């Protein structure tokens with residue numbers, strides 16, 4: 001049995017729905033109507049100049065009461081063109097086989113065949129009067145379209161339009177008149193068309209203003225490099241609204257990108273990477289484009305004009321394709337080159353840059369040994385010898401101890417530096433990773449992890465007779481702090497001003513949170529958690545036998561006062577770690593201080609009585 005082919009149909013289009021979609025919903029603002037008109041005029045001039053290089057090029061926007069008229073001396077349209085391109089949604093002469101897709105992409109701004117419909121967002125009627133420059137025998141033609149999708153076409157007498165070119169008139173829809181004022185049209189034409197290669201003039205109330213100034217600042221001749229830099233900086237200030245720390249020339253001839261990257265004068269959120277101002281073939285695409293620079297370059301904002309990047313259909317963002325990825329990489333390379341150049345030639349400017357953007361550079365150096373090597377002398381780290389570069393620290397201490405957390409560093413920094421150890425705080429973002437890379441870029445150095453017990457091992461034990469003399473006190477102190485999972489030891493160390501150190505290894509911290517969870521858990525979990533009980537080292541309170549207060553406390557005989565004093569030493573050591581105290585810890589510290597104050601007040605009263 002023969003199976004019959006099912007009948008084939010073609011899509012039906014509800015024209016009003018399509019016009020509504022393309023005019024009202026594709027673009028984020030009615031502003032774009034001026035851009036689309038400008039774009040068609042520029043493309044028409046470009047098309048004509050391909051065969052007639054000396055053809056006129058001035059584009060004129062005339063503000064009329066409740067309407068805008070755009071005149072261009074471009075390629076124009078024949079009656080057949082009108083039907084084929086203007087009256088067919090999605091049809092565009094700019095990807096015509098005649099032009100060739102690649103040529104079209106490179107030379108024309110438009111490509112989708114929908115742009116003119118954007119005018120319906122502010123207009124009820126669009127009229128196009130055109131005369132073809134290709135066919136001198138063709139008569140002028142008029143196309144009149146309304147937003148409900150209806151249009152008429154008629155040919156006009158030859159004298160209705162003597163010159164080749166096109167005039168588009170857009171009549172304001174009721175309520176959209178504010179988009180047609182002289183001020184608004186001038187602003188929009190100036191903003192979208194600032195870098196267009198053909199002269200754009202706005203005529204309003206008898207006054208003619210040229211709104212674009214080409215060539216772009218980066219394409220102009222400047223008498224000296226300093227003058228060029230000053231001109232680029234001024235331009236950056238005018239367009240981006242900030243006085244940049246520095247400016248980097250961007251020029252990628254292969255992908256036709258020209259422009260400049262401006263270094264932000266204040267630290268920025270690394271997650272906010274947009275804000276680039278991008279022009280495509282001179283027409284503003286976006287004031288807040290993203291993904292133009294690699295993640296690490298979050299300290300820079302670009303203004304650039306690109307030939308080969310593709311816009312999305314709304315022409316408000318860049319199409320995220322391989323070309324954009326290649327451009328991103330190449331621009332990143334430029335910015336990297338600028339940084340390494342600064343390190344070699346302008347350390348003062350580099351210092352200024354790093355004082356604001358050190359974090360960004362560290363983020364980059366983590367993945368880039370070459371940059372790390374260049375930047376090593378400039379990046380600053382918190383160390384026991386103060387805020388230093390790793391290179392400086394390594395000169396003083398070929399073995400660098402790395403504290404993994406800010407807390408670990410704070411616990412031991414005073415004491416480690418008194419012992420002559422070089423410790424670097426690896427607790428801040430990127431720092432640990434960078435420090436670990438030190439031996440690869442600075443041979444002869446080594447990095448070892450810092451363990452709290454290693455610091456205790458460096459501290460001098462007290463003589464045996466002294467240990468014996470304070471044995472009872474130490475036993476009492478241990479008993480007192482046992483419930484807090486803290487051991488007590490006595491050592492003699494510098495600086496003498498530090499009475500006690502609280503040392504807490506990561507394992508001990510972990511064990512304590514496990515124990516806390518166990519205490520709060522229901523019976524089933526209690527059993528599971530208690531099976532996990534580890535033999536991890538407990539926290540340690542290291543009392544300093546050189547410290548006068550510790551010596552006094554160790555000699556106390558009255559048990560209650562001694563316990564309170566032990567609590568106070570414990571609390572004080574906790575405070576020195578700079579970590580937030582738990583509720584039980586601050587309660588203990590408050591109680592101990594309160595008791596000590598009461599005791600001192602009682603003593604004074606007794607003495608005075």
Ligand SMILES: Nc1ncnc2c1ncn2[C@@H]1O[C@H](COP(=O)(O)OP(=O)(O)OP(=O)(O)O)[C@@H](O)[C@H]1O
Pocket residue numbers: 036039040041044072074075076077085086091092093094109110111112113114115116117166168
């Ligand atoms: N001023 C003009 N001069 C000559 N032809 C024009 C003019 N304006 C529009 N056209 C013709 O009308 C076609 C459709 O224009 P439209 O603006 O809708 O789309 P496009 O410019 O081709 O692409 P896009 O949707 O990307 O803007 C164009 O391809 C062009 O052939």
